[in-house]
Amino acid sequence: MAHVAVIGSGLMGSGIAQVAAVGGWDVLLVDADKGALERADAAVRKSLDRFAAKGRITAEDAEAARARIWRTTDVEQAAKAEIVVEAVFERVDVKQEVFRKLSAICAPETVLATNTSAIPITEIASAASHPERVVGTHFFSPVPMMQLCELVRGLHTSDAALDAARAFAESAGKTCVVVNRDVAGFATTRLICAFINEAASLVEDGVISAEDLDTACRLGFGHPMGPLATADLTGIDVITHATENIYEDTADPKFFPPALLRRMVASGAIGRKSGKGFFDYAELSTGLWT
């Protein structure tokens, strides 16, 4: 049986663990926070039950997948994994510390993947021994639903590591695209940041209302969700931080976050999780605006 360790059991890590287990992997899910591991178990159970209720997986297969996920706070147990996928907080110091630890624990040929959405792979890999085995595996949220995995080559990533990451993601039911150069924001984060920045600027300048802008994208382009609803879902704070990082790296003005985004972050109107962003979610919120 193939072994994968997933480090970080939050939104993304729990989803990656789930799709890997459904794909037949034995999964070790590691988190520094015991509570997060318990929440991950509940989230995986709920998601698998939903898939079973829809007939997309049998109840037996759902239970078998859940039983293939082991949970621990002890990262040393990741030693026997063939591939490790890191999904801890989006902070380069936290990620580098994890890669330092993994380098000490894992065999030199173990593939070390990171789910970062914007930090350069090469920067994370600089903390690892054998940086050629470090690769980006950027899954999308919610992982059990979204089909894409964006594979990212760092400066030193070997073909073998990229192939192993692709085999892992495909076995977890995903379709991969490859980003050949380790640019800030890769391909997808750059696209969505540029799109949301332009959408926010049009609203800020009074050219079009937020409602009409999203309607235009849904009905005119066939997008399932407009860019402003996407920003609300992802978090205006997350998007603003991501675009600031890309701007810092590229000095390309199209990534400079419009004042509207920055003011929304300052005021706490950061999207669904706060109850208000470009749109109102008061009924969903337990936070600021209710």
Ligand code: NAI
């Ligand atoms: P999250 O905050 O839900 O989960 C992170 C987990 O990592 C927490 O449970 C935390 O306790 C754990 N953790 C932190 N430091 C740790 C350490 N040193 N050792 C073990 N566990 C540790 O974060 P989320 O949203 O799951 O994001 C994880 C990664 O995935 C980030 O790099 C993020 O940028 C990326 N990502 C997030 C997406 C999203 O929509 N949330 C989409 C695509 C990528």
